[in-house]
Structure formats: structure tokens, C-alpha cells
Amino acid sequence: LVEPVIDDPPAAVLFDFGVSSHHLDDAERGFSYHQEGPLDMRMGPDAPYTADEIVNSWDENRLARVIRKYGEEPMADRIARAIVRARPIDSTLRLSTIIADAMPAARRRAGHPARRTFQALRIAANDELTAVGEGVDQAVELVRSGGRIVAISYHSLEDRIVKRRFAEGAKGCTCPPDLPVCGCGNTAQLRLLTRKPIRPSAEEVEHNRRARSALLRAAEKIAA
Known part of the structure; x- marks a missing residue:
């Protein structure tokens, strides 16, 4: 999260994961399957790949694994x-059309057919899931005792990582229950404030459609 040591630890850290509305609305960033743009999808210049590299140079098996794992695309x-056969692919709308044409008609009617694949390419290009886990771990170490860590995820892959990291931080002694005295020395660092993720209300979704998939989890730091 930060390079220098902070003398006064923060009282809270808020994560708002995923792609921002600014990124989606800027066609030149290449995140949108609705607008013509380059196959970029990098959050910043230090991203490991561009979407163009993934789409046009990765072999078919590697592409399929990424789309299945990060897009949860059946x-x-x-x-x-279809992507490999259509190469070279030079724009987001061209890629979106190729994906749609590869789908059966029933899938094309059930939401935009390119949504999951674009999500997968974006996650792979930016190594997003590694960043999610590392960010939460750093926040647990950084925030002051009594402080809060709040994470807003937008798909199940991010939410699973947050849930697991929070659960690990809230776990105390890991000794077998029949041991009379703790031998592991582990103590809980966190107290869970949300056992299940909080979802947006219907009213919020009505005002902001992009919030419909948001999942909020929160935890309190209880040990320095």
C-alpha cells in the first residue's frame, strides 16, 4: 500500500476493487465491450501485459484457462x-463480436456475451487477484488497533480472497480442541464485522447500475 513507514497508522483502509467507471467510459483504455478502442486494459503502465498481447499471442489452451478461471466462463x-482462428484482432469491438459469434443463441440473449471474457482478460493483464490478496494483507499490518478494513468486491473471485484473508486474520488458536493449554501461540488479529457480504439496496442499484454486483465486507483490527 505504501513505501515509507507510517508513524501514525491509519484508522481505516477502504478497498474499492475492480475497474472504475472512469476506465469503462474511456474507450481508449480498452476496457469496454460496448465501445471501439484498442486492446489495452492496463490499469497502469506497470501492468504485466496488455490485452492485445494475451489475445494475439497466447496459445489456445492458455487462453481458455484464463477465460475459464478469471471469467468463470463455461x-x-x-x-x-474462435479468438485464435480470428487473429490478428485489433480492437475491443472486433473482439466482442468474435466472442458473441462463438456463443449459442441462448447465451447471447442472457446478458452481454463478452462480459465474462473481458473480465478475465482484464484480471490477467493486471494480475488483479494477486494485488487483492497482497493489499488486504498489508492493510491488516498497517491499520492501527481498533481500526477498520473495508473491502468492496465486484465479483466472486475478489470476494473469496477477501473472505479468506479476513477469516484467517480472525482465527486465534489453531491447536486441537482436546489440548488443555495452547501451544501454537496464535492470536486473532481481526474481528469480523460482516459474517456475510453486504449487498446494495434496490434503491442504490436503481441510481447506480454498476453497483449491482458490489459485495462489501468489513473487519476490525484487534491486535497490534
């Missing part, structure tokens, strides 16, 4: 095959 093999 049609990953069909999509990867």
Missing part, C-alpha cells in the same frame, strides 16, 4: 478457439 474453450 464457454471458455469455444471462445478461445
Whole structure:
């Protein structure tokens, strides 16, 4: 989160994961499957890959694995095959059309057919899930005792990482229950404030459609 040592630890850290509305609305960033733009999808210049590199140079099996793992897309093999056959692909709308054409008609009617694949490419280009886990771990160390860590995720992959990291931090002694005295010395660092993720209300979704998939979890630091 930060390079220098902070003398006065923060009282709270808020994570708002995923792609921002600014990124989605700027066609030149290449995140949107609705607008014509370059196959970029990098959050910043230090991202490991561009979407162009992934789409046009990764082999079919590797592409399918990424689309399946990071997009949770059941049609990953069909999509990867269609992408490889259509190379070179030079724009977001061209890629979106290729993905849609690879889908059966029923899938094309159930939400935008490129959504999951674009999510997968973005996550792979930026190594987002590694950043989520590392960010939460750093926040646990950084925030002061009594401080709060709040994380807003936008898909199940991010939320699982946050849930697991919070659960690990809230776990105390890991000794077998029949031991009379603790031998592991582990103490809980966190207290869970949300056992289940908080979802946006219908009213909030009505005013902000992009909030519909948001999942909020929170924890309190209880040990220095």
C-alpha cells in the first residue's frame, strides 16, 4: 500500500476493487465491450501485459484457462478457439463480436456475451487477484488497533480472497480442541464485522447500475 513507514497508522483502509467507471467510459483504455478502442486494459503502465498481447499471442489452451478461471466462463474453450482462428484482432469491438459469434443463441440473449471474457482478460493483464490478496494483507499490518478494513468486491473471485484473508486474520488458536493449554501461540488479529457480504439496496442499484454486483465486507483490527 505504501513505501515509507507510517508513524501514525491509519484508522481505516477502504478497498474499492475492480475497474472504475472512469476506465469503462474511456474507450481508449480498452476496457469496454460496448465501445471501439484498442486492446489495452492496463490499469497502469506497470501492468504485466496488455490485452492485445494475451489475445494475439497466447496459445489456445492458455487462453481458455484464463477465460475459464478469471471469467468463470463455461464457454471458455469455444471462445478461445474462435479468438485464435480470428487473429490478428485489433480492437475491443472486433473482439466482442468474435466472442458473441462463438456463443449459442441462448447465451447471447442472457446478458452481454463478452462480459465474462473481458473480465478475465482484464484480471490477467493486471494480475488483479494477486494485488487483492497482497493489499488486504498489508492493510491488516498497517491499520492501527481498533481500526477498520473495508473491502468492496465486484465479483466472486475478489470476494473469496477477501473472505479468506479476513477469516484467517480472525482465527486465534489453531491447536486441537482436546489440548488443555495452547501451544501454537496464535492470536486473532481481526474481528469480523460482516459474517456475510453486504449487498446494495434496490434503491442504490436503481441510481447506480454498476453497483449491482458490489459485495462489501468489513473487519476490525484487534491486535497490534
